[in-house]
């Protein structure tokens with residue numbers, strides 16, 4: 001489906017290590033800046049314990065999760081917007097993603113740091129500045145065009161101009177476009193610019209294996225993120241990469257020893273899913289129990305369209321059982337007998353966890 005979360009950050013902060021763990025792909029993660037030259041895309045299944053609970057009731061032949069794509073983008077350095085490092089090429093890769101996972105180094109140690117010392121807040125500011133400068137360049141160009149066209153009374157340009165002016169002023173002060181409070185209409189007017197700092201953002205704090213508590217570097221990132229309303233997911237990428245290489249039995253043992261019930265990676269994937277504004281509904285038949293992703297706010301027909309465009313065109317109704325009811329009444333028949341099966345029409349707004357059965361004609 002190609003909804004992508006881009007992994008960005010300074011060189012050598014652990015992006016590829018995290019990406020490797022996410023995809024188990026063996027791309028080079030070395031103690032050497034710029035070891036990722038081309039972007040790498042990985043399709044990552046979204047862990048959802050609800051799927052197994054549904055499967056335990058339905059006993060299907062197959063169980064199929066949803067997936068999101070993660071893109072490993074090579075490290076950005078100060079000056080990237082002016083072509084430093086591999087500069088503009090990286091920025092172009094970031095333009096193509098739908099959301100940004102910003103990896104910040106919160107571990108000490110002898111891995112080389114491009115700025116010579118571990119300081120996550122300074123690192124965040126370096127990246128933010130580059131992204132804001134790149135956006136400012138796009139906005140300035142667009143503003144120039146809009147101002148010229150506005151003189152000729154071009155309607156679209158007249159509408160765009162004040163939005164671009166607002167953006168230019170904010171970006172000039174080093175603010176992100178995200179923080180400027182644009183409404184949906186204003187955002188739509190500048191969608192064609194693919195602004196980097198308008199994309200939803202979360203932080204991934206890459207900590208040492210003992211760095212989840214009493215870690216002032218992590219605390220600093222949390223404080224910063226709270227001010228921006230952004231989520232922070234702490235994870236030890238190095239451990240996750242090791243975990244990803246173990247077979248299932250060894251992995252479970254390892255997690256048990258550490259007192260965890262799932263890999264930290266699962267939190268990263270779920271946070272990414274949320275950031276992309278996706279939610280899950282299920283279909284539960286004997287052939288397969290399957291999770292499907294739709295944007296939050298999707299209607300019944302739109303949700304049906306994720307399975308097949310004919311389902312959307314010919315949508316009649318969706319027989320709907322909430323996840324909790326499906327579990328409590330042990331399946332669709334039980335839920336129906338208890339009066340918990342709803343017939344929802346074209347205006348129904350699908351809720352996370354709905355178990356749906358579409359009726360349609362073609």
Ligand SMILES: Nc1ncnc2c1ncn2[C@@H]1O[C@H](COP(=O)(O)OP(=O)(O)OP(=O)(O)O)[C@@H](O)[C@H]1O
Nearest residue numbers: 011012013014015016017029030031033034035075
């Ligand atoms: N949590 C951690 N603790 C200790 N070392 C780590 C941790 N995470 C990653 N590393 C190490 O940091 C080094 C750099 O990691 P990695 O190659 O993933 O960085 P990167 O962000 O992809 O860099 P680049 O931008 O150059 O591609 C590797 O040697 C890796 O093993």
Ligand SMILES: [Mg+2]
Nearest residue numbers: 015016035036
């Ligand atoms: Mg890398």
